[in-house]
Amino acid sequence: xxxxxxxxxxxxxxxxxxLSALAIGVQVTMVLTLVGVSQGVLxxxxxxxxxxxxxxxxxxxxxxxxxxxxxxxxxxxxxLAATFPRVxxxxxxLVAPAGGFLNYVTGIxxxxxxxxxxxxxxxxxxxxxxxxxxxxxxxYAEEQHLRVGDTITLLNKHWTVxxxxxxxxxxxxxxxxxxxxxxxxxxxxxxxxxxxxxxEGTDVHQEVALFKARLGDYxxxxxxxxxxxxxxxxxxxxxxxxxxVVGLAVLIGFLVVFLSMYTAVLERTREIGVLxxxxxxxxYILNILMRETTLLAMAGSAIGILLxxxxxxxxxxxxxxxxxxIVYDWWPIAAAISLVGAWVGAIYPGLKAARQDAIEALxxx
Amino acid sequence: xxxxxxxxxxxxRVKDLRKIYRLGEVDVAALRGVSFAIGRGEFVSVxxxxxxxxxxxxxxxGGLTPPTSGSVLIDGRDLVHxxxxxxxxxxxxxxxxVFQKYNLLPTLTAADNIAIARDIAGEKGExxxxxxxxxxxxGLEGRMNHKPxxxxxxxxxxxxxxxxxxxxxxxxxxxxxxxxxDTENSxxxxxxxxxxxxxxxxxxxxxxxxxxxxxxxxRIVTMRxxxxxx
Numbered sequence: 001x002x003x004x005x006x007x008x009x010x011x012x013x014x015x016x017x018x019l020s021a022l023a024i025g026v027q028v029t030m031v032l033t034l035v036g037v038s039q040g041v042l043x044x045x046x047x048x049x050x051x052x053x054x055x056x057x058x059x060x061x062x063x064x065x066x067x068x069x070x071x072x073x074x075x076x077x078x079x080l081a082a083t084f085p086r087v088x089x090x091x092x093x094l095v096a097p098a099g100g101f102l103n104y105v106t107g108i109x110x111x112x113x114x115x116x117x118x119x120x121x122x123x124x125x126x127x128x129x130x131x132x133x134x135x136x137x138x139x140y141a142e143e144q145h146l147r148v149g150d151t152i153t154l155l156n157k158h159w160t161v162x163x164x165x166x167x168x169x170x171x172x173x174x175x176x177x178x179x180x181x182x183x184x185x186x187x188x189x190x191x192x193x194x195x196x197x198x199x200e201g202t203d204v205h206q207e208v209a210l211f212k213a214r215l216g217d218y219x220x221x222x223x224x225x226x227x228x229x230x231x232x233x234x235x236x237x238x239x240x241x242x243x244x245v246v247g248l249a250v251l252i253g254f255l256v257v258f259l260s261m262y263t264a265v266l267e268r269t270r271e272i273g274v275l276x277x278x279x280x281x282x283x284y285i286l287n288i289l290m291r292e293t294t295l296l297a298m299a300g301s302a303i304g305i306l307l308x309x310x311x312x313x314x315x316x317x318x319x320x321x322x323x324x325x326i327v328y329d330w331w332p333i334a335a336a337i338s339l340v341g342a343w344v345g346a347i348y349p350g351l352k353a354a355r356q357d358a359i360e361a362l363x364x365x
Numbered sequence: 366x367x368x369x370x371x372x373x374x375x376x377x378r379v380k381d382l383r384k385i386y387r388l389g390e391v392d393v394a395a396l397r398g399v400s401f402a403i404g405r406g407e408f409v410s411v412x413x414x415x416x417x418x419x420x421x422x423x424x425x426x427g428g429l430t431p432p433t434s435g436s437v438l439i440d441g442r443d444l445v446h447x448x449x450x451x452x453x454x455x456x457x458x459x460x461x462x463v464f465q466k467y468n469l470l471p472t473l474t475a476a477d478n479i480a481i482a483r484d485i486a487g488e489k490g491e492x493x494x495x496x497x498x499x500x501x502x503x504g505l506e507g508r509m510n511h512k513p514x515x516x517x518x519x520x521x522x523x524x525x526x527x528x529x530x531x532x533x534x535x536x537x538x539x540x541x542x543x544x545x546x547d548t549e550n551s552x553x554x555x556x557x558x559x560x561x562x563x564x565x566x567x568x569x570x571x572x573x574x575x576x577x578x579x580x581x582x583x584r585i586v587t588m589r590x591x592x593x594x595x
Contacts, residue, residue, distance in 0.1 A: 275485070276453075279454065279485050363470065
């Protein structure tokens with residue numbers, strides 16, 4: 001019976017119910033979209049790194065697992081690695097921020113990179129011919145509406161697009177490493193990530209151990225490790241960012257439900273008085289409001305999950321370089337977050353209702 | 366006014382009942398030593414002008430507010446020493462309320478308004494045969510699946526009466542039950558209350574300021590300035 005009352009109460013004020021559920025849904029979408037984009041970008045980054053064709057990655061001491069976040073280090077380390085017995089070839093890249101969120105440009109030694117990864121598959125144009133030429137991938141070209149011969153401004157310089165390549169190899173925007181070093185004041189042989197390809201049949205784990213022993217504090221990862229260890233939790237800044245968004249989501253849920261339930265309690269003062277006159281205990285009244293809140297949060301979570309497909313479509317349309325995954329494993333987490341926020345928001349109005357004086361409530365107009 | 370000695374088996378026995386409200390820094394005595402008894406199966410009307418203490422008496426007998434002093438026994442249970450929880454439990458099964466403004470839950474149908482009273486009292490399943498017969502008496506066939514907004518005032522009050530007696534309370538308290546009704550519906554509701562009293566032996570205490578309505582009861586008592594004056 002109590003469930004029927006809860007359902008009828010929500011049905012009685014359809015606009016308020018819908019708006020409350022929608023607001024909770026936005027909060028759920030916010031969490032799912034952030035996590036989905038984070039995981040999408042990470043997965044994309046892994047795919048690009050795998051596309052290099054290396055077996056081992058070398059990065060500066062203290063670097064995070066994702067290359068773009070790494071510090072620079074001298075190229076002589078790479079040259080040293082090239083002398084290790086089972087190393088077939090090495091190449092290095094220099095990554096520099098290009099302004100904006102998650103915007104990086106990558107300097108490459110095209111000959112060395114091509115030797116390791118196999119040649120780029122050019123959809124338009126071809127390799128660098130002039131110092132201020134850039135190679136971009138198809139996703140970036142479509143997002144920025146660029147074709148070969150077009151000019152773009154990066155690092156306060158004008159660059160000419162010389163080639164558009166298939167996505168999935170190293171980066172979206174690539175230029176010659178020496179030119180990038182000059183522009184970023186990096187030293188003559190500084191690099192951000194070193195890639196080593198091993199001889200066929202080499203035990204990669206043994207070789208990683210050898211690299212670690214010989215190169216000291218440098219971060220050494222096998223490509224296999226990069227794939228298996230890269231997650232949101234492995235990037236502290238992303239993890240903290242997600243915690244902040246989750247906190248905001250709880251706050252939004254709290255405020256939405258608090259306001260919704262507070263007005264509902266005021267509006268239903270007389271009805272609460274009637275229930276009390278019939279012998280409803282404070283727990284019974286609280287139970288009604290908490291069930292209403294739970295139903296709102298559940299409906300909001302379902303709306304939020306559906307909205308996530310909308311944000312995915314929107315992001316794909318507007319910013320294709322920022323892929324969003326549908327993170328099924330986060331559905332229950334986002335729903336739980338919305339539920340906690342909603343429950344916390346319902347406590348005060350619920351207690352206010354439960355403690356209401358029956359006589360005053362019955363005389364409420 | 367009869368006291369306890371005149372009623373063989375009192376359902377309600379009140380002795381020297383006092384209620385003082387604190388309004389700001391002023392004490393207001395709403396009841397100033399009320400004593401009376403109502404027998405099992407009696408139908409009593411309480412009349413009196415506004416401010417005479419009728420509603421306060423109604424609230425105390427219904428367990429909605431505690432008295433300041435005195436003694437109140439309903440079916441042998443002493444209300445004076447009851448805490449909030451015990452008074453809540455008393456309202457579940459011992460007391461049924463009928464209000465002037467019907468006070469049905471607007472989101473529920475007539476049937477569900479009755480069912481929620483059973484749910485609160487912890488009763489499961491369908492109401493018993495006696496209640497089913499009583500529903501026929503109320504003349505609500507075909508109206509039970511309507512929400513209050515689709516019912517007339519008279520129909521709403523009949524649903525409220527059904528809700529009040531579904532748990533077979535020891536007493537039915539009615540506060541101006543015809544105050545919002547036209548003459549025809551008033552007569553129907555008052556006749557219904559009298560039938561419930563006669564056929565089912567339901568003890569009823571009705572508060573009203575209307576002498577014609579009060580006349581439906583077996584006995585009329587008058588209150589003035591917080592006292593029984595009859």
